[in-house]
Amino acid sequence: MERMKTFSFEQKMVHHLILKSPLIEDLGLFHGKMGIALFFFEYGRSTGCDVYTDIAEELLDDIWALIHTELSFRFDSGLSGIGWRIEYLLHNCFISGDGNEVCEEMDRFIMKTDLCRLDDLRLDTGLEGIFYYVSARMQGAASQKNPLPFDRRYREDLHHINSFFDMDDLDAFYNRYPVSVSPFLSSALLTEETFVSASLGLKDGLSGFLLKQQIQRL
DSSP: OOOOOOOOOHHHHHHHHHHHHOOOOOOOOTSSHHHHHHHHHHHHHHHHHHHHHHHHHHHHHHHHHHTTTSSSSSSSSSSSHHHHHHHHHHHHTTSOOHHHHHHHHHHHHHHHOOGGOOOOOOTSSHHHHHHHHHHHHHHHHHHTOOOOSSHHHHHHHHHHHTTTOTTTTOOOHHHHHHHGGGGOOOOOOTHHHEEEESSOOSSHHHHHHHHHHHHHHH
């Protein structure tokens, strides 16, 4: 009699994520498809299994098909988080392309937000998320030897509200807001009994929990 295959806790979580992620309507980085796709790109590379990379690419295709400028600028569920993630994928060679071309419309949308009147300082919904987006875009443009994004007035506003932003020396700004997923990962503690009821996202969800475990093993 053939012995029934058993799956590890990690495999069970990954299979659950594969089954449930196409049903997610949120496109964003923290709670939606963008964060889940990021996990599968990383997992595909670390395991050497193209199936996971294919899943990530399918999720990315879904996002591009549904994305629209009626989304907010928010980092957790809007365009700044999605744009940051694109630069992250380009920076780490998961995808290829010209960051300025891909994010041009997002840049224009983000610049419509009056930084000097925005009193929300939070990462998820406010200025902190915009700073991460700007940092990723400018680092990406510099690495691709592209013109730096954002117009002069917007850069002046950035300098006015953030002392780290200095066009003569951007290293402090880049170090403060790195193109790294580590600051956003889930702090959730999941068990075999609780993971099926957990959210799926990068922050406080299943994909973030799995990615954090993966990074800790490196």
